[in-house]
Amino acid sequence: MIPLARGGAAPAARGGAAPTASWIRTLEAPEGVWAVFLQARRRDAHVYVGDVHAPDAEMALLLAKENYARRDPCVSLWVVPAREIRATAGDAAEMFEPATDKSYRFGGSYRQQQRVYRGGYHTAPTEDDR
Amino acid sequence: MRAAFRESLLRVADDELTIGHRHSEWTGVGPDIESDVAMSSIAQEELGHARLFYEQIAGDEPSGADRLAFGRPPAEFRNAVLLEQPNQGWEFSIVRLVLYEAFEGLRLSLLARCGREPIASLAATLGREERYHGLFADAWLERLAGHADGRARVQAALDAAWPYALGFFETTDADRALLAGGLLPEPADNQREAWEAAVRPIFERCGLTVPAGPPKQGGRRGEHTPDLAQMHLEMTEVWRSDPEARW
Numbered sequence: 162m163i164p165l166a167r168g169g170a171a172p173a174a175r176g177g178a179a180p181t182a183s184w185i186r187t188l189e190a191p192e193g194v195w196a197v198f199l200q201a202r203r204r205d206a207h208v209y210v211g212d213v214h215a216p217d218a219e220m221a222l223l224l225a226k227e228n229y230a231r232r233d234p235c236v237s238l239w240v241v242p243a244r245e246i247r248a249t250a251g252d253a254a255e256m257f258e259p260a261t262d263k264s265y266r267f268g269g270s271y272r273q274q275q276r277v278y279r280g281g282y283h284t285a286p287t288e289d290d291r
Numbered sequence: 292m293r294a295a296f297r298e299s300l301l302r303v304a305d306d307e308l309t310i311g312h313r314h315s316e317w318t319g320v321g322p323d324i325e326s327d328v329a330m331s332s333i334a335q336e337e338l339g340h341a342r343l344f345y346e347q348i349a350g351d352e353p354s355g356a357d358r359l360a361f362g363r364p365p366a367e368f369r370n371a372v373l374l375e376q377p378n379q380g381w382e383f384s385i386v387r388l389v390l391y392e393a394f395e396g397l398r399l400s401l402l403a404r405c406g407r408e409p410i411a412s413l414a415a416t417l418g419r420e421e422r423y424h425g426l427f428a429d430a431w432l433e434r435l436a437g438h439a440d441g442r443a444r445v446q447a448a449l450d451a452a453w454p455y456a457l458g459f460f461e462t463t464d465a466d467r468a469l470l471a472g473g474l475l476p477e478p479a480d481n482q483r484e485a486w487e488a489a490v491r492p493i494f495e496r497c498g499l500t501v502p503a504g505p506p507k508q509g510g511r512r513g514e515h516t517p518d519l520a521q522m523h524l525e526m527t528e529v530w531r532s533d534p535e536a537r538w
Binding site for chain 2 (some may be wrong): 213216219223224231
């Protein structure tokens with residue numbers, strides 16, 4: 162897992178601007194580390210699964226394919242230089258905490274609808290539904 | 292005709308087994324962890340392909356595939372000599388992979404047109420995996436040859452491998468029988484032309500020169516180098532410890 166760098170030095174070589182706000186971080190990754198995102202099924206989101214070391218995008222994709230997609234289902238991969246990723250800082254977590262009851266936003270039935278839309282891979286209710 | 296077809300399937304299976312075994316020797320010592328995993332995975336897939344073809348050859352004979360893979364002496368192997376050679380260096384393994392995958396892709400597409408099931412369908416399916424192997428090999432070749440120092444080493448590997456790679460197309464009486472019987476849609480000369488048209492641009496794009504010179508053959512007739520005997524000893528060691536064991 163890639164550690165976060167506070168106020169992170171931006172990848173100047175790639176022209177990215179350094180984050181200025183204190184709650185924004187860059188990932189503290191050396192050049193040549195690519196974050197890999199895997200899409201298991203066509204209607205799923207791409208999910209971060211780990212990193213590869215590679216000199217360029219083509220090599221990163223080739224290595225990601227064999228390192229992350231050789232066992233589990235995969236229909237598409239994304240790779241991105243890890244230090245191009247901007248993240249919320251760890252101590253910013255409280256901004257995700259609701260201060261008042263927002264259960265009216267949970268929209269469990271929408272999640273159920275998503276599952277139906279995805280083709281019924283998960284028909285049994287899971288912990289998320291409750 | 293039956294014997295000739297069996298011979299042609301043995302070539303496929305033995306090619307896959309020998310190059311698969313050589314690739315597996317990179318496990319744990321690859322140039323970086325990701326490529327190590329990728330090469331090991333390619334090795335597994337080549338061995339998987341070998342097994343499928345051995346099973347086709349062995350038919351209903353129990354443990355027949357294992358017996359074919361590990362129970363024959365080196366002189367009965369029909370693999371091209373290039374594939375039994377030790378890895379030497381990563382650049383050699385990559386050059387060999389480029390040469391072999393282009394050949395294997397073409398051969399599978401010919402086999403897919405042989406008109407014999409289930410071999411034809413099997414060949415069509417396996418072609419999918421070979422595509423990735425080729426992409427991996429080409430990408431590595433380009434990067435190794437991207438600097439003068441690396442290019443010189445890749446060139447040396449290509450000079451060493453090329454004459455042996457021409458041995459892919461060595462013919463025997465089996466080829467004549469298959470051509471006459473319609474099981475082989477293209478004679479070896481056409482196959483070689485198509486293969487050269489596929490691989491030459493890959494090397495030339497990298498600033499490499501394809502060497503001239505006569506092919507080094509023998510593998511299709513069971514004439515191998517001592518490298519196969521040595522590899523064979525190691526590869527068959529576990530199986531020989533108890534040939535009747537069920538794994």
